[in-house]
Every structure is written in C-alpha cells, then in structure tokens.
Amino acid sequence: MGLSEELFDRAVKVIPGGVNSPVRAYGAIGIAPRFIDRADGCHIYDVDGKEYVDYIDSWGPMILGHNFPEVKESVLKACEKGLSFGCATAIEVEMAEFICDHIPHVDMVRMVNSGTEAVMSAVRVARGFTGKNKIIKFAGCYHGHSDAMLVSAGSGVMTSGVPDSAGVPKGCTEDTMTAVYNDLDSVRALMEQADGQTAAVIVEAVGANMGVVPPKKGFLEGLRKLCDEYGALLIFDEVITGFRLAFGGAAEYFGVTPDLVTYGKIIGAGMPVGAYGGRREIMELVSPVGKVYQAGTLSGNPIAMAAGLTQLKYLYEHQEIYKDLEEKGKRLYGGMEKILAEKNLPYHINHVSSLGSLFFTEQEVVDYTSAKSSDTKAFSEYFKGMLAQGIHMAPSQFEAMFLSVAHTDEIIDQTLEAVRNYFTK
Numbered sequence: 001m002g003l004s005e006e007l008f009d010r011a012v013k014v015i016p017g018g019v020n021s022p023v024r025a026y027g028a029i030g031i032a033p034r035f036i037d038r039a040d041g042c043h044i045y046d047v048d049g050k051e052y053v054d055y056i057d058s059w060g061p062m063i064l065g066h067n068f069p070e071v072k073e074s075v076l077k078a079c080e081k082g083l084s085f086g087c088a089t090a091i092e093v094e095m096a097e098f099i100c101d102h103i104p105h106v107d108m109v110r111m112v113n114s115g116t117e118a119v120m121s122a123v124r125v126a127r128g129f130t131g132k133n134k135i136i137k138f139a140g141c142y143h144g145h146s147d148a149m150l151v152s153a154g155s156g157v158m159t160s161g162v163p164d165s166a167g168v169p170k171g172c173t174e175d176t177m178t179a180v181y182n183d184l185d186s187v188r189a190l191m192e193q194a195d196g197q198t199a200a201v202i203v204e205a206v207g208a209n210m211g212v213v214p215p216k217k218g219f220l221e222g223l224r225k226l227c228d229e230y231g232a233l234l235i236f237d238e239v240i241t242g243f244r245l246a247f248g249g250a251a252e253y254f255g256v257t258p259d260l261v262t263y264g265k266i267i268g269a270g271m272p273v274g275a276y277g278g279r280r281e282i283m284e285l286v287s288p289v290g291k292v293y294q295a296g297t298l299s300g301n302p303i304a305m306a307a308g309l310t311q312l313k314y315l316y317e318h319q320e321i322y323k324d325l326e327e328k329g330k331r332l333y334g335g336m337e338k339i340l341a342e343k344n345l346p347y348h349i350n351h352v353s354s355l356g357s358l359f360f361t362e363q364e365v366v367d368y369t370s371a372k373s374s375d376t377k378a379f380s381e382y383f384k385g386m387l388a389q390g391i392h393m394a395p396s397q398f399e400a401m402f403l404s405v406a407h408t409d410e411i412i413d414q415t416l417e418a419v420r421n422y423f424t425k
C-alpha cells in the first residue's frame, strides 16, 4: 500500500468521501486518488514520489504551467506585506482596471472567491437588472454548486450519477429552466414558455463539464439574438474558457458579446478567486451603489490578486501563447484522433484549442444526452492504463483535458505514445 492509499484511508474517516471536492475522489475509477505533493511545469508529483504529466492543470488555471516563476515570486512578495486585510487595496484596483481595459465587454468587475460565487452573483444581478426571475441553463453545463444551478449540472454531479442535489428546496430551482446544448429551438421554446420572464441565459460557451462539447456554428450567435429578442441577458460562464481560448476568452474566440461574464480560478492563477463583470449599467446595480447585495470578507485577497494579475499581464503581453496552445491542441487531440483511426476504434474526440476529451461512444457528442452515451467503464480502464504510464488526467469521462504552455511537443508525443500503447492490447 502506497502513501496515497494510506492518506485516503485516513481521509475518508474525517472528510466526506476523503476529499474536499467530489470529482477528486476517483469515484468512477475505483482506486484511491493520487495525493499530490508538488508540481512544476507540466509535471505533478504524488506523495509516493511518482512523476506524472499533468493534464488537469488545477482544472484550468495553470495556463503557464505549474509553479510559473513570475507568479510564484509575486505571491511570495505579496505575502511579506500580510495575508489579508479585509480592506480596500491598490492591487485590486489594478486588477479591475486591467480587466476592464482589456476585455471590451467588461466595464466594471467585482471580485469574489470562486466560480460558484461568481455565477450565483451574476445571476442575482441579472434578475435585479431585468426584474425577471427565470434563468435558462443548459443540461450538462456546470456553473458551480449554488442551489439554483444544481439542475442537470455537469462535472462531478454527472460523474456520480446524481441528477440533482438533496438539500436544494424545490423553490430554489423552480425558476431554473434547462435547455439542450447546441439546440436553439429548445431555448426559444423555453423563452416562449416563460412568457417574457426570462432574466438570463447562462452558458459555458464551450461545454467543458460534460467532457468538451464545442458550440455548433451559429449556436452562440443564436443565443445572442434570442436574448435580445426576448429581453434577457446573456451570461457567458468563462470560468474555464476565459483567458484560455484567447485573452478575451470565448467571447473573443467566437466573436459573440455577452452582457455579463463570470471568471474563476484562472484570474487567480490557481489561488481561490472568481469574478463577475459586464456592462456598467448592469454592474452599477451591485451593492453598495445599487440594490443587489453581494459581499465577501476575503474578496480581492491581496495574495490572490498578486498571483492573478501577474498571470493576466503575462498572458496579455505574450498573446502568441494562444496560437501555441491552439497548435498544441491540434498535435495532442489530432494525434489521438489518428490513433483511434489506426486502431479502428469508433470513439470520438472533441477539442477546442487546449481543451479536449476522448468520449468512449460511437455517437458524435454535441450535448448532454450524447455525452452520456459514453461507456464510463471503458473510460475508467483507459484512465487507469494512462495513469500507470505516468499520465495524469481528470478521473472522469465528463471533464476536460487541459494543456498548458509547459506541455512541450516532446511531452505531447510521449503522451500519444502512451495512448497508442494503451489501445495496442
């Protein structure tokens, strides 16, 4: 028994499921999770001293790779001044100015501590602004674990086969309507049903919590039009795509402008941060200027701001990174597609730039239903086969693989070799 197994045995006695977030528990895999000691570049090391190529990247924020020197230094420097003041700071103003100066659809932004908080707050603002209550989300899209969003959610909710959560009163979700991803007719039907009472449509512009599901051509543009037609706000949840697909996130990548946007872990470079922002007239409704209450003791934490701002500035000044990530994505996911074809395997790869998923299904995956047709047992065997070869991926069929600039061509080719080995059984 290794140290990870020993730690897991101890953990399950004192932490529900032994983990602080469900998907980490390897629930669908049936082995103890790897307990991680440290990470550097594209590698992660477990407590047993094993090295893995990491394709989780802390679920997205490590765009520059783990332990990126400038980010680490900024954190150490900020720590010397104190860890938290619960008061206004210069760095949070700098962070907000930087985002507002460089993201055209963000005039004002409010920092929070997680993606969950960002979405919960954005939805509240959308309701406050429009004076309407109904929200449309998409089956298989995950927007964190606030009560109103735990309806047909993706990510860990999908992996564990729990369609909704216990403990969420019916009243909290009765205004949440669920549409089919990539299906504009389903959105129009709900808008009609809501009879002018839709406050907002919230969408992951690239679905990344039912595995990676790209928007079909015209889908995001269609959402924009429907929102305008029915007087609803369009919210892009860019917790995964923001500053990753392009500096301006999915909005820039696909050329569609949302009214509100939510960010998460990426703007903290891995520190616990979230943010929501958008047009001035909407954001001016947020307390203390407006009537929509939202607060947070640790919001705008100076250490998190230092890490995040350093990463954002680096990304902005080195935008060639986005072309590089696109190329890396083609090399990895395109390479996997070729291996599947070589081996006559009917499975599907979906990818958008650095995000990708291999689905163990013969169906093209375009929405929640087709994602769910995947053979999760086959995924689980594949996961174990890749882990044994030193490749660390999300332990669920319904999560994305994340590339960083630290994944070199050589590392990607080694990963492809591991994929080929696995399928040469």
Ligand SMILES: Cc1ncc(COP(=O)(O)O)c(C=O)c1O
Residues within 6 Å of the ligand: 113, 114, 115, 116, 117, 119, 142, 143, 144, 145, 204, 209, 237, 238, 239, 240, 264, 265, 274
């Ligand atoms: C698209 C999306 N929105 C919201 C969240 C919630 O963020 P957090 O886990 O930081 O609360 C996540 C991930 O967890 C996410 O992927």
Ligand SMILES: N[C@H](C=O)CCC(=O)O
Residues within 6 Å of the ligand: 021, 022, 023, 024, 059, 142, 155, 156, 209, 240, 399
């Ligand atoms: N899919 C989630 C984030 O994007 C997984 C992270 C978590 O919930 O722990």
